[in-house]
Amino acid sequence: xxxxxxxxxxxxxxxxxxxxxxxxxxxxxxxxxxxxxxxxxxxxxxxxxxxxxxxxxxxxxxxxxxxxxxxxxxxxxxxxxxxxxxxxxxxxxxxxxxxxxxxxxxxxxxxxxxxxxxxxxxxxxxxxxxxxxxxxxxxxxxxxxxxxxxxxxxxxxxxxxxxxxxxxxxxxxxxxxxxxxxxxxxxxxxxxxxxxxxxxxxxxxxxxxxxxxxxx
Numbered sequence: 001x002x003x004x005x006x007x008x009x010x011x012x013x014x015x016x017x018x019x020x021x022x023x024x025x026x027x028x029x030x031x032x033x034x035x036x037x038x039x040x041x042x043x044x045x046x047x048x049x050x051x052x053x054x055x056x057x058x059x060x061x062x063x064x065x066x067x068x069x070x071x072x073x074x075x076x077x078x079x080x081x082x083x084x085x086x087x088x089x090x091x092x093x094x095x096x097x098x099x100x101x102x103x104x105x106x107x108x109x110x111x112x113x114x115x116x117x118x119x120x121x122x123x124x125x126x127x128x129x130x131x132x133x134x135x136x137x138x139x140x141x142x143x144x145x146x147x148x149x150x151x152x153x154x155x156x157x158x159x160x161x162x163x164x165x166x167x168x169x170x171x172x173x174x175x176x177x178x179x180x181x182x183x184x185x186x187x188x189x190x191x192x193x194x195x196x197x198x199x200x201x202x203x204x205x206x207x208x209x210x211x212x213x214x215x216x
Contacts, residue, residue, distance in 0.1 A: 024070040072133030079140030107161040130166035138193035
């Protein structure tokens with residue numbers, strides 16, 4: 001059967017030459033997963049994300065005009081909920097995620113510069129940690145804790161983000177997001193950076209968070 005042979009050959013060719021898709025691409029093309037579909041929509045719902053999200057790659061090239069990665073926004077939003085991508089989220093959780101990123105955006109000076117086109121994305125990525133995927137994850141972790149501790153006033157707590165020095169030259173990021181001047185991918189670094197954000201937002205570290213801090 002020619003049709004069967006052709007199908008078998010296609011199967012063989014696809015598997016021999018398969019290239020694993022990036023995490024961002026998996027999110028973009030996963031139309032069955034409700035969370036993935038929501039995150040893709042979120043990239044157009046939050047003003048600072050519009051047109052600034054790399055939808056296919058997990059890294060951004062030096063010359064790119066993009067500022068955030070889709071997988072970075074997805075992972076950080078999951079950390080905000082304290083959940084995995086697999087479960088279905090409610091409309092209330094969707095609204096919370098959007099509000100969180102809107103509030104964060106208003107209180108991140110460099111993000112406001114982006115909105116006014118007063119800084120090039122490449123400059124922002126090079127000189128600051130504030131758009132890095134790991135930092136977004138730290139924001140998600142910190143956001144979850146702050147919202148749980150201050151459910152009625154968390155928006156006011158996040159106003160303190162304005163006071164944080166997000167530049168890569170800030171020594172507070174050393175050993176957390178940065179090692180030897182380079183961004184680190186270590187999970188402990190994300191948690192340690194979250195501790196900085198929590199404390200700068202005038203929220204005391206829990207005993208569990210203090211144990212994480214002791215690992216610095």
